[in-house]
Amino acid sequence: MTVIKVTCPRCGDLDLMVWQLLGRRQETAAYYEFTCTSCEEDVLRPTDHVTIDRLAAAGVRVVADLGPLTPDFLAAATRYLKENDCLVADALTLDS
Numbered sequence: 001m002t003v004i005k006v007t008c009p010r011c012g013d014l015d016l017m018v019w020q021l022l023g024r025r026q027e028t029a030a031y032y033e034f035t036c037t038s039c040e041e042d043v044l045r046p047t048d049h050v051t052i053d054r055l056a057a058a059g060v061r062v063v064a065d066l067g068p069l070t071p072d073f074l075a076a077a078t079r080y081l082k083e084n085d086c087l088v089a090d091a092l093t094l095d096s
Contacts, residue, residue, distance in 0.1 A: 001017060002017070002018050002058045002059055003015045003016065003017060004016050004017075004018060004020075004021055004055070004058065004060070006021070006032075006034055006043070006045070007045075008036040008038065008039065008041065008043055009041075009043065010036065010038075010039050010041060011036055011038040011039050014034075014036065014037060014038070016034055016037070018055075018058055018059035018060045019059075019061075020034055020035070020037070021033070021034045021055065021060045021061075022034070022060070022061055022062075022063065023052045023055050023056060023060050023061065023062035023063070024052075024062070024063055024064075024065045025049065025052050025062055025063070025064050025065065026064075026065045026067070029046065030046070030047050030048055030049050030051070030052040031044055031045060031046055031047060031065075032044075032045055032047055032051075032052070032055060032060070033045070
């Protein structure tokens, strides 16, 4: 089993299993987060994309954090769904 060493700002170094961490990848930044097994504080730590790739290779779940959903994004998604005959497009269409 893969163990990842992390640091809690309150408790110091911890050894966590891969399922206890979550990686977040943004376009210009990357983070990993975990809940401390001692004090139960949620910890969010900045890192780089190389480290996120290594965590993912070790088995840590990594998600793409796309930021807030804007009206332009929703309009583009709705257009894409309609153009590709996706049934859910009608549910996304807002009456103006």
